[in-house]
Amino acid sequence: MATATRKKSLLITGATGSLGGELVARYYSEYRVFAHGRNADKLLRLKMRYPRIELVLGDLRAPGIRDAVRQANLVIHTAAQKYVNLAERHCFYTVDTNVNCTFELADLAARHGVEQFVFISTDKSSFPTNVYGITKYLAERLILELVEVYPQTKFVICRFGNIFGSNGSVVQLWLDATRRQQPIQVTDPEMTRFMFSLEEAVEAVHFAVTHGRSGDIIIPKMKSVSLRDLMQLFHNSRIEVIGRRPGEKVHETLYVQGEISTGYETEKYYVLNPHDTTRLHLRDLNSAECERVSVKTLRHWLEQLQRRAA
Structure with missing residues (x-):
């Protein structure tokens, strides 16, 4: 009998x-998936949907x-x-x-021969002004140092803006407030943020997995939203x-000159890499100045979010 091909982990x-x-x-059908989390109830619900x-x-x-990690071929971190406000206090x-x-996870992965380590970072790491952004900036720098130390492992960074409707996001907070018939709290209506859909975020991670080179920082070409625009949904x-x-x-900012x-x-991504020889002529990527x-589209994303939650 032919031996079944063993899935990667x-x-x-x-x-x-x-x-x-x-x-x-x-990746459920493609890989043997190890799903990590701190919330037992949420993990068990995930297990009910994806039994393997x-x-x-x-x-x-x-x-x-x-x-x-010892069994993994790929780690997506x-x-x-x-949470910016919690980071300032903790x-x-x-x-x-x-x-x-x-750093410990990335180093452990490389020492155990993991083929690829994909790290999800944030636009707040670019010109950081808060504790959360500084920690993500430092994590990016440490990952790039490991590129030199462990050439056998491919380290790729995804630098994302806000994912529309993700857990703890302003949209989720406003939806929760609406359900409780409470006012929605707005920090500054003129505040802008880079934003894209959950589907686009998954697509960007898959691009990192399939096309990423060690040392790449992959930045999706995102549009931005203002809180005033989001308020129109409520x-x-x-x-x-x-x-x-x-x-x-x-x-x-997604990128500042000097990085x-x-x-x-590509059509969808900027891919930065300190070891590349091709110069990218990028200006500062600021959420106030890019296309909105x-x-x-925001209403469409909200409908998708509500369907997923139903």
Whole structure:
């Protein structure tokens, strides 16, 4: 009898998050998936939808992480402490989770011969002004240093803006407030953010997996939204303007001049790489100056989000 081809193994950290859960769905049939998360209830619900996944419960230093890494061909690291306001008040925890644990996981993966490590970063790492952004900037720098140390492992970074409707996002917070018949809290209506859909985020990760080179920083060509535009989706809700929180920018940057200036671009992505020989002539990518997501598209994304939640 012919021996069945053994599937490659994939560890997804933060698998109970919005992006992590969609990545489980994307790669479920292709890989043996290890799904990591800290919430047992959410992991069990994920297991009910995808019975063949193997669960890894705990923080990023849990014993199960080490066991999963030993068996993994690919690691996609989405887990993070991502809340800007919490990061300002819980600096030690945020640094430990986003910097120390990321480095330890990436180093462990390389030492165990993992073929590829994909790290999900944020636009807040570019010209950071808050604890969260600084931790992601440091994690990016550490990942790029590991490129030199472990040439046998491919390290790829995805630098994302906001994913529309992801867990803990402003859209989710406003939806929760609306359900409770409470006013939606707006920090600054003129604030802008880079934003794309969950489907586009999954597509970008897959581009990193299939096309990424070691040392690549992959930046999707995203449009931006203002809070004023998002407020149009909640025109029947009461609005309370509360002002910007500590560490928040009015506008975000995906890239600033003085960062890595070599790489290439496609129709959908900028791909930065310090080892590339081709110079990219990029200006600062600022959310105040780029094309805006239309309100029609925002409504479409909201409908998709509500269908997924139903």
